[in-house]
Amino acid sequence: MFDKLIDNSMAKSPWIFHINAGSCNGCDIELVSVLTPRYDAERLGFRLTGTPRQADIVVVSGPITLQARDRLVRTLAQVPEPRVVVSLGSCPRSGNVFKGSYAIDGPLDKYTHVDVSVGGCTPKPEAIVAALAQAAEILREKRKEMHK
Amino acid sequence: MLPYLTKALTNLVKKPVTEKFPAGDPPKAAEGYRGRIQYDPEKCINCGMCMRVCAPQCMHRDIEKLENGDQKITFTFDLTSCTFCSMCADFCARHAITLSDDYMIVGTQPEDFLVTGTFVKKAPPPKPKFTPEQIAAMKAKAEAAKAAKAAAGGAAPKPKLTPEEIAERKAKAEAAKAAKAAAAQQGEA
Amino acid sequence: MTDLLFNLIYVLLFPGLLFCVVMGVLLAGLDRIWVARMQRRVGPPLLQGWYDFLKCCGKETIIPRHGKKAIYYGAPLLGFVALITISLFLPVVNGQAAFSGTADLVVILYLLTLVSVCMIVGASATGSPFAGVGLSREMVAMISYELPFVLVILTVSKAVLAAGDGASYTFSLQAIADYQAANGPLITHWALIPAAIAMLFVIPCEVGMHPFDVSEAETEICEGTLAEYSGPPLALYRLTHMVKMFIMTALFCVLFLGGISTGFVVLDTLILIVFCLVLTFLTMSLPHAVCARFKTEQVFQFYWTVVAGLAAVSLILVWLGF
Numbered sequence: 001m002f003d004k005l006i007d008n009s010m011a012k013s014p015w016i017f018h019i020n021a022g023s024c025n026g027c028d029i030e031l032v033s034v035l036t037p038r039y040d041a042e043r044l045g046f047r048l049t050g051t052p053r054q055a056d057i058v059v060v061s062g063p064i065t066l067q068a069r070d071r072l073v074r075t076l077a078q079v080p081e082p083r084v085v086v087s088l089g090s091c092p093r094s095g096n097v098f099k100g101s102y103a104i105d106g107p108l109d110k111y112t113h114v115d116v117s118v119g120g121c122t123p124k125p126e127a128i129v130a131a132l133a134q135a136a137e138i139l140r141e142k143r144k145e146m147h148k
Numbered sequence: 149m150l151p152y153l154t155k156a157l158t159n160l161v162k163k164p165v166t167e168k169f170p171a172g173d174p175p176k177a178a179e180g181y182r183g184r185i186q187y188d189p190e191k192c193i194n195c196g197m198c199m200r201v202c203a204p205q206c207m208h209r210d211i212e213k214l215e216n217g218d219q220k221i222t223f224t225f226d227l228t229s230c231t232f233c234s235m236c237a238d239f240c241a242r243h244a245i246t247l248s249d250d251y252m253i254v255g256t257q258p259e260d261f262l263v264t265g266t267f268v269k270k271a272p273p274p275k276p277k278f279t280p281e282q283i284a285a286m287k288a289k290a291e292a293a294k295a296a297k298a299a300a301g302g303a304a305p306k307p308k309l310t311p312e313e314i315a316e317r318k319a320k321a322e323a324a325k326a327a328k329a330a331a332a333q334q335g336e337a
Numbered sequence: 338m339t340d341l342l343f344n345l346i347y348v349l350l351f352p353g354l355l356f357c358v359v360m361g362v363l364l365a366g367l368d369r370i371w372v373a374r375m376q377r378r379v380g381p382p383l384l385q386g387w388y389d390f391l392k393c394c395g396k397e398t399i400i401p402r403h404g405k406k407a408i409y410y411g412a413p414l415l416g417f418v419a420l421i422t423i424s425l426f427l428p429v430v431n432g433q434a435a436f437s438g439t440a441d442l443v444v445i446l447y448l449l450t451l452v453s454v455c456m457i458v459g460a461s462a463t464g465s466p467f468a469g470v471g472l473s474r475e476m477v478a479m480i481s482y483e484l485p486f487v488l489v490i491l492t493v494s495k496a497v498l499a500a501g502d503g504a505s506y507t508f509s510l511q512a513i514a515d516y517q518a519a520n521g522p523l524i525t526h527w528a529l530i531p532a533a534i535a536m537l538f539v540i541p542c543e544v545g546m547h548p549f550d551v552s553e554a555e556t557e558i559c560e561g562t563l564a565e566y567s568g569p570p571l572a573l574y575r576l577t578h579m580v581k582m583f584i585m586t587a588l589f590c591v592l593f594l595g596g597i598s599t600g601f602v603v604l605d606t607l608i609l610i611v612f613c614l615v616l617t618f619l620t621m622s623l624p625h626a627v628c629a630r631f632k633t634e635q636v637f638q639f640y641w642t643v644v645a646g647l648a649a650v651s652l653i654l655v656w657l658g659f
Contacts, residue, residue, distance in 0.1 A: 003395075005391055006391050006392065006394060006395035007395070009387075009388040009389075009390075009391035009392040009395070010392050010395060012382075012385075012388040012392070013385065013388040013389045013391075013392045014392075037164065037165050037166060037376055037377045037378045038165060038166060038167060039166070039167060039169070040164075040166040040373070040378040040379055040380075042369075042373065042378065042380065042381050043166065043373075043378070043379040043380060043381055043382075044170065044381075045381055045382075045385060045388060045389075049560065050554075050558075050559040050560045050564075051467070051559040051560045051563070051564045051565075053399060053564065053565055053566060053567040053571075054393075054560065054563070054566070054567055054571060056392070056396070078399065080396050080397035080398065080399050080567045080568060081396075081397045082396075082397075090204070090227075090228050090229055090230060090231065093228035093229070093258075093261075094204070094206075094226065094228045094229035095204075095229070096204050096229060096231055097203045097204045097231055099204055099205060099229065115256060116254065116255070116256055117228060117254070117255060117256070117260075117261070118253065118254050119227045119228050119230070119253030119254070119255075119261050120183075120232065120251060120253050121230065121231040121232050123251070123253065124177065124251040126167075126169050126174050126175065126251065126252070127251050127252055127253060127254055129169060129170055130169075130170065130174070130252060130254050131254045133170050134254065134256070138256075143395060149627060149628070152627045153623070153627050156375040156376075156623065156626045156627050157375070159374065159375050159376065159377050160371070160374050160375050162377060163377075164373075164374065164377050164378055164379045164380075165377045165378075166377075166378055166379045
């Protein structure tokens with residue numbers, strides 16, 4: 001019963017940690033706008049944390065630049081299980097216009113399993129909210145599998 | 149700090165401005181929003197212009213040769229690679245590509261982000277075959293036409309000017325030049 | 338036997354663990370909703386704090402390589418127990434505390450300090466540089482609010498002592514409650530109003546609420562003291578934070594708004610809850626919605642000049658016999 005309570009709370013209080021892996025700042029601004037009064041992700045329990053240790057959902061934006069690659073891998077390793085990785089915008093999935101550049105080493109799938117992706121350059125905040133809600137559900141499923 | 153305080157207290161009794169979105173339907177995008185690509189294979193002529201202008205190279209084209217010489221062409225648009233710049237739609241001569249206002253590009257699988265379309269391009273009709281006699285006849289016809297043209301061209305010689313006429317024209321041109329220079333000097337003065 | 342049973346009820350149920358946790362979650366949830374409404378947002382559900390606690394319980398705990406395991410787990414537990422202990426000294430049942438002594442105000446002062454010290458010790462046990470910055474800021478915040486807090490307590494005890502019958506009553510919360518039951522709430526005493534205002538300022542800094550949360554600045558120093566905490570210890574820290582909101586507001590009620598008693602425990606508790614809600618709104622939600630976070634030195638300056646000044650004025654007035 002206690003496990004079930006925890007599972008349900010998992011989906012109700014997912015905390016977000018945002019990694020900027022060389023993003024142009026467009027997606028970052030849209031992610032912050034999700035917490036503004038108009039979209040208010042806090043009513044779904046979302047909270048932007050400052051440390052990967054407390055995160056449940058890791059949001060990655062930007063093509064993985066060589067400078068950001070090692071930091072990205074180290075930060076992802078610090079997030080405790082269960083965790084969900086969300087790729088924000090076109091860049092982490094493909095490299096977007098920087099595809100084939102000597103300065104990037106993407107896509108994100110090379111380093112971790114991407115659970116939910118949001119397309120768009122940049123995505124609309126509604127799309128981000130929908131993706132985060134989907135990520136919260138995946139979080140609950142992952143937690144269920146953990147204690148099975 | 150006082151204006152903020154009064155603002156906060158008045159906001160307390162007002163209704164929140166938050167959209168209801170995850171509960172209801174997603175709101176409509178703004179006019180001219182560039183969202184999910186829509187591709188109409190019926191209109192496409194496989195000119196490849198979209199692939200040339202696409203900065204992130206998000207299109208992929210598969211050409212499969214069929215037995216009767218036709219080509220089966222499949223265009224794939226990868227939306228995780230697209231910048232939604234609308235260049236492909238602008239350059240498409242047949243308006244086969246349009247950008248819709250659907251911004252809900254959310255998914256868990258790579259397949260959720262692919263837009264594909266397939267059409268069959270008919271091979272050109274086969275060249276007509278001629279017998280040697282027909283070819284000889286056609287050649288003879290062409291020769292005859294050429295000869296007739298040459299004869300007509302020789303009959304009309306070019307008109308020639310007399311030396312007096314040439315001198316007259318030269319004088320006229322010099323006078324015009326002098327007048328122009330004088331006008332320019334006056335203008336400067 | 339019955340004594341033991343009553344003590345167990347005191348510790349685990351009524352003024353102890355359960356009541357504190359329920360009140361803490363309620364106050365924290367309402368605070369978040371009020372802040373959201375003041376920013377014209379919908380805000381999280383009322384039980385959001387409880388969901389956060391449960392979720393953190395279900396997460397994996399990662400102890401840093403240079404961390405000390407015993408302190409990493411022990412510090413949050415000790416801090417939480419110390420906080421629950423404070424509730425047993427508050428005279429909320431029929432104007433009677435579960436445990437009372439001659440100097441329980443001093444004990445409360447020490448226990449409140451112990452909660453902050455546990456946070457500092459736990460943060461230092463993780464060995465993270467962010468936690469290092471956070472704990473140094475937490476220490477500065479502690480020094481900032483301790484001076485006005487002690488001045489306020491001195492003022493209250495002096496006021497009671499001046500009217501009371503002996504020196505033995507000085508630092509006893511029970512004596513203060515008895516005095517207020519006989520003479521009306523202390524806040525009606527005009528010389529004590531500056532001290533009450535100073536105490537209102539002490540509450541948010543002691544709890545670590547938004548404009549004064551220099552030690553947990555999430556954007557600047559990665560949650561500061563909590564930078565390396567995850568899983569159940571983090572859940573305990575979050576719960577400590579929520580319960581602290583109730584303890585501090587209840588302490589204000591006991592010090593300045595005591596003596597309003599109907600004789601029924603349930604009604605008295607309801608009155609206490611209403612006072613706590615009003616105080617939470619005034620001291621935590623309103624500054625949170627209106628102010629941006631202070632710098633560390635601004636917090637120090639503000640508390641040692643304005644707040645300590647208010648408390649000192651009150652102390653001098655009481656000392657002069659007004």
